[in-house]
Amino acid sequence: MGIDFHSDMNQSSYTTRKADKSWIDAINQLVPTETISLAADVGCGGGIYTKALADLGIEFVTGVDFSDSMLNGARDNCKEYENISFKHGNAFETGLESNSYDLLLERALIHHIEDLHTCFKEGYRILKDGGYYIVQDRTPDDCLLEGNETHVRGYFFELFPKLIDMETKRRFESEVVVERLKEAGFKNIKEVKLWEKRKKYEDKGQLLNDIKARTGRSILHELDDEELKLLIDHLDESLGKMNSIVEKDRWTIWKAEK
Template identity: 65%
Template sequence: MGIDFHSKKNKTSYTTRDADKTWVEAINKLIPVEEISNALDIACGGGIYTKALSDMGVGEVTGVDFSEAMLEGAKQNCKAYKNISFKHGNAFETGLHSNKYDFVLERALIHHIKDLNACFKEAHRLLTDGGFYIVQDRTPEDCLLIGDENHIRGYFFELFPRLVEKETSRRHSSQHVMAVLRDIGFKSIEEVKLWETRKVYENKEHLLDDLRERTGRSILHELDDQELRFLVKHIDNSLENKGTIVEKDRWTIWKGVK
């Protein structure tokens, strides 16, 4: 089934939250954000992290996405930001000028891409000499951690084993990512693990409502309505916490320098 990123009914699916301080702190440790004047967010989706880069002090931020529908949602999400612009394009061919950007971010993108070489080569072309490249995604190991009151995603795979093959088959190993970065010519390559707070819910019912709407979780579009109801009931029974729930996902972040 899968999510249709080009459908207008999904245009706000990735606009409903803000980047958490855990992510902001991680990026600030990896790159000198205060020195970045021009950043590019490739596969920006609804503009959550485009907006975060602006809030962190980046002078100009450009968001690129292959979906016109997503860009429509992103423009609405970032309408108050005069230093943010958007362009329709893809990770292999953005149509933007070479050697222009101090920082390129690609978050939650590469699991949709088989040809990392072409993707990373385009980012290398866009960056200024000494520019920073941040790739953030999940490795197979990140995806399959057990479920608990923080790692809600873990329940998806425990309940529906078929999702394990779907998820792991599209995830790249850290060794492969770093090897391709080196092959393209990136230097000072680093790998960092991050438990990023995805969202804080006032109570369990707010989390369950979010799951019912499949908000910002493409993997849930692999389930039909009956399976989704079964998942929500399973998580409801599994979580004893009736107060605030802090949902976290584990990610791997790779940094390279041109």
């Protein structure tokens, strides 16, 4: 089945959160953001992290996505920011100028593509000498951690083992990412793990409503409506009588320099 990123029905699916302080702190530790003038967010989706880059004090940020529907949602999400613009493009052909950007972010992008070599070569092309490349995604190990009251995603695979195969096939081992970055010409590559807070829910019902809407979770589009209902029931039972829920996901971030 899979998510249709080009459907207007999903236009706001990736606009409903804010980047958490855990992510902001991680980026500030990896990159001297106070020196960054121009940044690009490729695979920007609804602009959540485009906005976060601007909030870091970066002078101007350009978001790039291959979906006009996503871009429409991003423009609405960031409409109050005069230092953000959006354009249509993709990870292989961003349409951005060569040797122009101090920072390039590609968050939750590479699991949607197979050709890391072309993606990273394009990243190398648009960055200035000395520019920083931040790639954030999940490795198979990140995805398949056990479910609990904070790592809600783990319950998806507990109930539907078929998702394990789907998820591991679309995720890259860290060694592969590092090797492709080196092949593209990047240096000073560093890997860090991050437990990023996804969202705080005031009650369990808010979380279950998010799951029902498949909000910002492409893996849930691999389930049909009946399977989704089973998952909601499973989460309801597994989480018990919890009130507020702070959901976290584990990510791997690779920082590289041109």
